[in-house]
Amino acid sequence: MKKNTLATIAIVVAAGIGGAWYMNRGAEAETGQGGPGGPGGKGGAMPPTTVNVVTPQRQNVGVDVAANGTVTPQRTVDLRPQTTSTIRQVHIKEGQFVKAGQLLFSLDDRSDRASVAQAEAEVARGRATLADLERQYKRSQDLVAQKFLAQSAVDTLKSQVEGARAALAASSAAVRASQVNASYTTIRAPMSGRVGAINVYPGSLVQPATSLTTVTQLDPIDVAFTLPESSLGSLLAAQKEGKVAVEATTGGEAKPVTGELSFVDNTVDPTSGTIRVKAQFGNGDGLLWPGQYVNTRVTVRTIKDAVVIPQNAIIINAQGTFVYVVEKDGTARMVPIARQHAFGLNAAVTGLVGNEQVITEGKQNLRPGGKVRLAGAKPQGAQGAPGAGKDKAA
Secondary structure (H helix, E strand, C coil): CCCCCCCCHHHHHHHHHHHHHHHHHHHHHHHCCCCCCCCCCCCHCCCEEEEEECCCCCEEEEEEEEEEEEEECCCCCECCCCCCCEEEEECCCCCEECCCCCCEEEEEEEHHHHHHHHHHHHHHHHHHHHHHHHHHHHHHHHHCCCCCCCCHHHHHHHHHHHHHHEEEEHHHHHHHHHHHHHHHEECCCCCCCCCCCCCCCCCEECCCCCCCCEEEEECCCEEEEEEHHHHHHHHHHHHHHHHCCCECCCCCCCEEEEEEEECCCCCCEECEEEEEEEEEEECCCCCCCCCCCCCCEEEEEEEEEEEEEEHHHCCEHHHHCEEEEEEEEEEEEEEEEEEEEEEEEEEECCCCCCCCCEEEEEHHHCCCEEEEEEECCCCCCCCCHHHHHHHHCC
């Protein structure tokens, strides 16, 4: 009895195991898993990875160095009087643009004009004295020839003539000196530029220590900034080849202005490891203002006909720096590259010919030799799918 019971139990267990194995094989056949090729369907082939690609561009790429700079005028003059006097007239207004030589201030010049007149009178008297002595000296020469006058008297007259000439020269120099002093009563613009605040008015007493106003040259104008000493070699090499372009931006919606490098300091600051440089800009429209902070960009060299790709296509890992490209057979190939210069969203690289299809999106799921499908492309069999459905329904 017990043997029959045990046999019956064994038969039931065996039937259950067989049924479970049969059902599992049927499920694997429907899902395509568990075949000889492993996961992924018939033969274990992975489905193609959908990717986006771009074609590299060929263009000249400028290698730039960015820095913060300060707008500095080439010349700023603080106007001060050279004599003590009072302001007679102010010929300009605050903030006015003036030209070189334009009259700005007039001082009280009555005393100086009187000094000039006095010096000129001394010159006139000296000329009259000299003329009289020259006539006497000439007559004495005639008399000494006729033995009516001693030679000593002639020599005395000659020395008097020479003394009168020296006195006339001194008087003429005094006239020029008084004219120079009189010129201090008119103050003119030493250069073209913009007038600052005016600190005096007509009637104000001024002295040599009194600041009247300032005149600042705005066109052209300089931008001073510092660059790391690592950029010095490239900067000097670019300067030897020709003009070095410098771009300055004041921020906001202002358009950048372009100038050229004008000065590289002769020493590197050992404390900060930087070197001072200046760039000159044409400033006819007044976009740059003294003391203003700007963002500068210096093009130290240009990479000719560089291969440019998006930076998001570049992969950096333990294997190095590389990109994936799509082969003609629809597989992905890993290509090692070197980044020459990055700018914005793009980078100039070496290692590519320039006609490849570089993968930008979907590369995280790729392996060398893996199948890829371009985004937007129809999968194989998609066009015949509707017909197949009709045949199956029939």
